[in-house]
Amino acid sequence: MNDLAGKHIVLGLTGGIACYKAAELCRGLVKEGATVQVVMTEASEQFITAVTMQALSGRPVYTSQWDAREPNNMPHINLSRQSDAILIAPCSADFMAKLVHGRADELLSLMCLARPIDKVPLLIAPAMNREMWAHPATQRNMQQLADDGATILGVGSGFQACGETGDGRMLEANELLEDLVAFLQPKALAGKRVLITAGPTFEALDPIRGITNHSSGKMGFAIARAAREAGADVVLVAGPVHLATPRGVRRIDVKSARDMLAAIEGEATRADVFVATAAVADWRPATHSDQKIKKDGSGAAPTLAFVENPDILATVAKSARAQSGALFCVGFAAESHDLVKHATAKRERKGIPLLVGNIGPLTFGQDDNQMLLVDAQGVQELPRASKLECARRLVAEIAQRLPRP
Ligand code: CTP
Numbered sequence: 001m002n003d004l005a006g007k008h009i010v011l012g013l014t015g016g017i018a019c020y021k022a023a024e025l026c027r028g029l030v031k032e033g034a035t036v037q038v039v040m041t042e043a044s045e046q047f048i049t050a051v052t053m054q055a056l057s058g059r060p061v062y063t064s065q066w067d068a069r070e071p072n073n074m075p076h077i078n079l080s081r082q083s084d085a086i087l088i089a090p091c092s093a094d095f096m097a098k099l100v101h102g103r104a105d106e107l108l109s110l111m112c113l114a115r116p117i118d119k120v121p122l123l124i125a126p127a128m129n130r131e132m133w134a135h136p137a138t139q140r141n142m143q144q145l146a147d148d149g150a151t152i153l154g155v156g157s158g159f160q161a162c163g164e165t166g167d168g169r170m171l172e173a174n175e176l177l178e179d180l181v182a183f184l185q186p187k188a189l190a191g192k193r194v195l196i197t198a199g200p201t202f203e204a205l206d207p208i209r210g211i212t213n214h215s216s217g218k219m220g221f222a223i224a225r226a227a228r229e230a231g232a233d234v235v236l237v238a239g240p241v242h243l244a245t246p247r248g249v250r251r252i253d254v255k256s257a258r259d260m261l262a263a264i265e266g267e268a269t270r271a272d273v274f275v276a277t278a279a280v281a282d283w284r285p286a287t288h289s290d291q292k293i294k295k296d297g298s299g300a301a302p303t304l305a306f307v308e309n310p311d312i313l314a315t316v317a318k319s320a321r322a323q324s325g326a327l328f329c330v331g332f333a334a335e336s337h338d339l340v341k342h343a344t345a346k347r348e349r350k351g352i353p354l355l356v357g358n359i360g361p362l363t364f365g366q367d368d369n370q371m372l373l374v375d376a377q378g379v380q381e382l383p384r385a386s387k388l389e390c391a392r393r394l395v396a397e398i399a400q401r402l403p404r405p
Helices: 019-031 050-057 075-081 093-100 107-114 130-134 136-147 173-184 218-229 257-268 312-318 320-324 339-350 387-401
Strands: 008-013 035-040 085-091 122-126 156-159 165-169 193-198 233-238 250-253 273-276 283-285 306-308 328-335 354-359 372-375 378-381
Touching (some): 008 107, 019 035, 019 050, 019 085, 093 107, 193 218, 328 339, 339 354, 354 387
Parallel strands (some): 008 035, 193 233, 273 328, 328 354
């Protein structure tokens, strides 16, 4: 992926042991296609060298406002004017306090103060001991920075270098990267609530066995990430899958189709968009044994009977909110052949405004996908792309179809 292609990021480092994570972050930014200009405070150089950061960013590091390499001798102006965002990671408690007061006695704080505030966003990844983080002064400063237009990326929780355990760790490099990528995406779903089903369901036969399928959940998780990037409040109802929850997404884990329906019904009353990507089992065993079903020695296999599961998408699509247009429903269809014909018929049968068709064997478990959009106007084939790119495209298509306020 080249999620940051064409973006120029100023990465600011201040004093803290989390500087070691800034090395990986810098590498991640470059890998995503960004050009990275590192600016370091004197304190940060106690933790990591400018040589390391220069090697990783491929650019000379700036550490002083008196740096004479700039022809006009104004690095604080030149560096901030060229950037799409300034990310301070790690940002110490002291540096936050400095920013609050508009202090400008070294290059990084001077550059933050001198940046065009409407054009160059400032993102802050705090990193400090848990007591420092919890201190009212820090909390007050954080609020003030947010009020002044900065974006606070939050902190992690856990074991700290000082030996204590609690809040205040800097987020991991991959989390910061995901947050920055999200921050820079267009906000087509700002203020909207999006509800998504993903993955397979598991229909238990007994405490040991059950019926499920190969759905990986990747497409639904990618849509959850893309919707959150687009500014939505996202709830992801997931069957049993082995995937990390996208940043900023609320996840509800379920097993069976009936659990999934119950979770969805609880959330759908508040949602603006419902996207059903889950491969819900069409049938479940008619009976469930509380004990493991044992062989009886006769060699006879048990006879299994099935009953039909509820159709979650069709149930939601029939609700009054969906019928009135307040809840926009999107379905998925995985077909093996005659995609246009089956997808078109399925959209009408399910009673939904938009259906995404794909050829099942070409998408299951893969990292990319090819989508066919079917709506009342007709059929539109989209180019094959990564699931995240497909998800972003789908989110944009959904946003265009939502009723204008
Ligand atoms: N779906 C659902 N609940 C079900 C079955 C399906 O919510 N019990 C949703 C899926 O998440 C998907 C869409 O319905 O968005 C299409 O599912 P599919 O199983 O392909 O549809 P069916 O109507 O069961 O068609 P088929 O005859 O191909 O099985």
